[in-house]
Amino acid sequence: QKRPQKRYVCQSCGGVASKWAGQCGDCGEWNTMVEDAGASFTPFQARHNLQSGGRAITMLGLDAKVPLPDRMATGISELDRALGGGFVEGSATLIGGDPGIGKSTLLLQAAAKMALAGKAVAYVSGEEASDQVRLRAQRLGLGQAPVQLAAATSVRDILTTLGEGEAPDLLIIDSIQTMHSDLIEGAPGTVSQVRASAGELIRFAKERGTAVVLVGHVTKDGSIAGPRVMEHMVDTVLSFEGERSHQYRILRAVKNRFGGTDEIGVFAMETEGLSEVGNPSSLFLSDRDEGVTGTIVFPALEGTRPVLVEVQALTVRLASGATPRRSVVGWDNARLSMILAVLEARCGLSFSTCEVYLNIAGGYRVQDPAADLAVAAALVSALSERPLPGDAVAFGEIALSGEVRPVAHAGLRCRESSKLGFERALAPVGKLPEKSELSVSGFRTLAAFVDNLL
Numbered sequence: 315q316k317r318p319q320k321r322y323v324c325q326s327c328g329g330v331a332s333k334w335a336g337q338c339g340d341c342g343e344w345n346t347m348v349e350d351a352g353a354s355f356t357p358f359q360a361r362h363n364l365q366s367g368g369r370a371i372t373m374l375g376l377d378a379k380v381p382l383p384d385r386m387a388t389g390i391s392e393l394d395r396a397l398g399g400g401f402v403e404g405s406a407t408l409i410g411g412d413p414g415i416g417k418s419t420l421l422l423q424a425a426a427k428m429a430l431a432g433k434a435v436a437y438v439s440g441e442e443a444s445d446q447v448r449l450r451a452q453r454l455g456l457g458q459a460p461v462q463l464a465a466a467t468s469v470r471d472i473l474t475t476l477g478e479g480e481a482p483d484l485l486i487i488d489s490i491q492t493m494h495s496d497l498i499e500g501a502p503g504t505v506s507q508v509r510a511s512a513g514e515l516i517r518f519a520k521e522r523g524t525a526v527v528l529v530g531h532v533t534k535d536g537s538i539a540g541p542r543v544m545e546h547m548v549d550t551v552l553s554f555e556g557e558r559s560h561q562y563r564i565l566r567a568v569k570n571r572f573g574g575t576d577e578i579g580v581f582a583m584e585t586e587g588l589s590e591v592g593n594p595s596s597l598f599l600s601d602r603d604e605g606v607t608g609t610i611v612f613p614a615l616e617g618t619r620p621v622l623v624e625v626q627a628l629t630v631r632l633a634s635g636a637t638p639r640r641s642v643v644g645w646d647n648a649r650l651s652m653i654l655a656v657l658e659a660r661c662g663l664s665f666s667t668c669e670v671y672l673n674i675a676g677g678y679r680v681q682d683p684a685a686d687l688a689v690a691a692a693l694v695s696a697l698s699e700r701p702l703p704g705d706a707v708a709f710g711e712i713a714l715s716g717e718v719r720p721v722a723h724a725g726l727r728c729r730e731s732s733k734l735g736f737e738r739a740l741a742p743v744g745k746l747p748e749k750s751e752l753s754v755s756g757f758r759t760l761a762a763f764v765d766n767l768l
């Protein structure tokens with residue numbers, strides 16, 4: 315028999331190469347290529363499978379009756395919001411995030427809450443000893459919840475155990491990178507092991523109607539396979555984000571076969587575990603100083619939910635002719651360069667001798683393009699050393715032409731701003747909300763906006 319050919323798989327993107335390389339040719343990540351058990355079937359077998367030996371599958375028209383999936387609310391409303399109403403029976407959910415961000419804590423809390431509501435919940439930890447998890451649960455006041463807990467890493471053992479009795483309503487696997495499937499070779503954490511283990515667990519979910527939740531650590535160094543290699547296998551992908559040095563955490567739906575992907579859940583990590591943050595704006599806006607130059611509030615939108623954040627800019631004039639730094643935290647670097655270029659070309663403001671720092675307060679990451687106008691306002695205020703009105707928010711997209719373009723959900727942004735005590739909005743002209751408490755100043759161009767500020 316021919317020896318199976320060696321192959322190398324990128325632990326970041328799953329790309330395959332026949333030779334080892336320092337850099338993955340597919341995704342460009344470094345030091346992520348790891349030797350992997352080769353394909354286990356020959357081309358002959360593959361062709362044979364195409365022709366016969368399968369079972370007939372049922373095919374129905376698009377108009378066939380579809381039962382709505384049964385959802386199990388977790389009772390943690392920020393989690394339910396991100397999931398689109400709760401875990402779906404017989405589905406697989408992946409929760410990805412940096413180590414230490416709070417995935418285990420969140421799932422332990424959800425498990426306890428669901429178990430107390432009468433659901434059968436199993437929590438399998440491959441990372442911590444079960445007593446460690448138990449102690450944490452007791453410290454969080456969840457010791458009384460009837461969660462079935464075990465420490466295990468063998469997928470076969472887990473599925474044999476759970477397959478015997480009534481399958482649980484919810485099964486949490488923490489984490490998928492510690493799991494081991496004996497169907498294939500390889501160490502836990504490699505792409506093939508992660509895929510095989512996830513595949514077996516997902517099959518169990520579909521067959522037995524259990525909602526399976528897989529925890530996936532995101533790793534930058536590629537030492538273990540990241541959640542991306544499983545994204546296509548599961549129904550829902552949630553990403554748990556936040557700065558470890560900050561308190562708040564955002565749970566974002568990245569993929570959801572059963573709901574929208576633009577909803578977020580907001581939590582704060584406290585000594586008693588994760589608490590829900592029903593009103594995120596208050597979190598990001600706490601301790602604002604008025605009369606400081608270079609800051610303005612931007613009403614961002616996360617899905618259908620407005621979140622007010624503070625945009626801060628600082629400019630430092632350089633004495634020498636050194637290349638000035640541009641440093642951005644929480645926003646897109648390229649987008650900042652674009653706004654600086656538009657301010658220079660269309661408004662005659664030069665930042666070429668200034669270092670520019672842009673920061674979104676609270677460690678929040680803005681993805682909403684409507685932030686342009688707020689960023690421009692903060693930059694102009696920092697450069698001119700004139701404070702912006704403390705009772706104003708700013709939003710609008712800026713085009714290269716210097717036009718200020720209308721953005722989606724202006725009304726929602728204004729309503730939330732007014733709810734939090736703001737009185738004015740600096741915004742694009744256009745269809746503005748009819749009944750808003752906010753007085754709206756509309757601008758057609760960035761030049762007009764700058765004239766008004768200066």
Ligand code: TYD
Nearest residue numbers: 413414415416417418419583584585586587
């Ligand atoms: P954890 O849920 O273990 O993270 P993950 O499973 O994503 O790796 O959370 C780890 C961090 O959370 C840890 O550094 C301590 C902190 N933490 C708290 O601040 N309060 C708490 O009540 C708990 C349980 C954890």
Ligand code: MG
Nearest residue numbers: 417418441488
């Ligand atoms: Mg953990």
